[in-house]
Amino acid sequence: MFDALIRFIRDEYRTDAPIPLHAPQFPGREREYLLETIESTFVSSVGAFVDRFEHDMAAYTGAPRAVATVNGTAALHVALMLAGVRAGDLVVTQPLTFVATCNAIAYCGAEPVFVDVDRHTMGLSPAALQTWLEEHAALDDAGSCRLRRDGRAVRACLPMHTFGHPADLDGLVEVCARWRLPLVEDAAESLGSLYHGRHTGTFGQLGTLSFNGNKIITTGGGGMVLADEALGTRAKYLTTTAKRPHPYEFIHDEVGYNYRLPNLNAALGCAQLEQLDGFVAAKRALAERYAALLAGSGLQFVREPAGCRSNYWLNAVICDGHAERDALLAATNERGVMTRPIWQLMNRLPAYAHCLHGDLSVAQWLEARVVNLPSSVPAGAA
Structure with missing residues (x-):
């Protein structure tokens, strides 16, 4: 199977050179807009393209307001602050995520609490969230959620839409409302993804996006806060x-x-955003070809959750076990096809090893088995 997969990937990208996991594409008006910016001399933090990028992103996602930031982690830091997270607080999140999710919590002086993910979304599980809160938290007389053992405030819930696949937002919204927890969505990977027809990042009190060089569209480095008018201001x-x-x-x-x-x-972002629908369509078509190739093999292709439209930012497979995962990683990388394992669980990292957590059996199961496959938009596909 590995040989067939490698041949398929090389045929998709039409090259014998090393193939990256996710490379940006610039087939649109990127050069034109960058030159326009240089000629205007407004190359720093003030300029027409910043305003345009914010306006266009709000329109695309359906958010009342979009505020551009220097990167996605900065956006998440500010969003958590606006949600009321302060030093000493707890923020419930998932252990299966990129480290920036937890770092933004730490920037507020708060600590993450890790609860398990759902296998079919790889995102924060509403059932696991409810179980942890029932076992460890209570609402005080003022209606604030607090840890029973020491009274620390559980201030917010922070799910991440893994690889662009939407988490169970209906379930998360319901649990958060029951426990009076602001929901802040880390939608860094899910620009262009829809949950029951609505864009990710717009279900919580706040949401955030990332435009890093490896995202579905890029500004080189950049992020966005999605919010209502008051919080956006x-x-x-x-x-x-x-x-x-x-x-x-x-x-x-x-x-x-x-x-x-x-x-x-922002100029780069405006040009990229003009092509986002084409990028999403091309990546979804690539995902379908991966799924057809892998049907009946020992590699289970990760499909979008029911009722959702995923941007398939990173395509992923689930291997039979840890040994099979390592064999796939070795075979592909030795032949110049970049694949990567899923992240090490956050509660294993030295900075977060002391943090509270619930049962993480699903996250641990996925950690041992998930591999990302090359997912760039094929040249000319958009």
């Missing part, structure tokens, strides 16, 4: 150094953050 203020408007004075009336997205990056 607050996000814009905090991410632009908390500077009050004035013709010439520098007035900063609280601690702010220099998280602004440069106009150069």
Whole structure:
């Protein structure tokens, strides 16, 4: 099977050269917009493309407001702050994620609590969330969710849409409402993904996106906060150094953050966003070809959850076990086809090994078996 898979990937990308996991494509107006930005001299944090990128992203996702940031981690940091997360708080999240999810919690002085994922979504499990809260938390007289053993506030819930596949948002929204927890969606990987026809990142109080070089569209580095008008206005203020408007004075009336997205990056993003529908269609078509190839093999292709449209940011397979996973990784990488295992669970990392967690058996099962396959948009496919 490995030989057939490698031949298939090389035929898809029409090359004998090394094949990356996910490379950006720039077939649109990227050069034109970048040159326009350079000629305008507005290459830093002020410029027309920043405003346009925010407006167009809000329109695309259906969010009332979109606020551009320098990267996705900065967006997540600000979103958690706006959700009320403070030093000493707890934020419930999943152990199967990229480390930035947990780092943003730590930037607030808070700690993650890890609960299990659903196998079919690889995202935070509503049932596991409910179980952990029932066993360890309670609502106080003011209606705040607190840890029973020491009274620490459980301040927010932070799911991540793994590889672009939407988590069970109906279930998460219901549990969070029951426990009065703000829901903040880490939609870094799921731009273009829909849950029952609605864009990921718009179900919680806040959502965040990433435009890193390996995402479905890129600004080189960049992120976005999705919010309502009030929180969006607050996000814009905090991410632009908390500077009050004035013709010439520098007035900063609280601690702010220099998280602004440069106009150069936004120009690239505007050109990329114009092509997003084509990128999603091409990646979904690639996923179907992977699924057809692997049908009946020992590699189970990860399909989108029922009722969802995934962007299939990274295609993934589930191997029979850890040994089969390692064999696939070795065979492909030795022949110049980049594949990668899923992330090491966050509770295994030194920075987060002390954090509270529930039963993580599903996450552990996936950790031992999941491999990502090359997922770039094939040249000319979009």
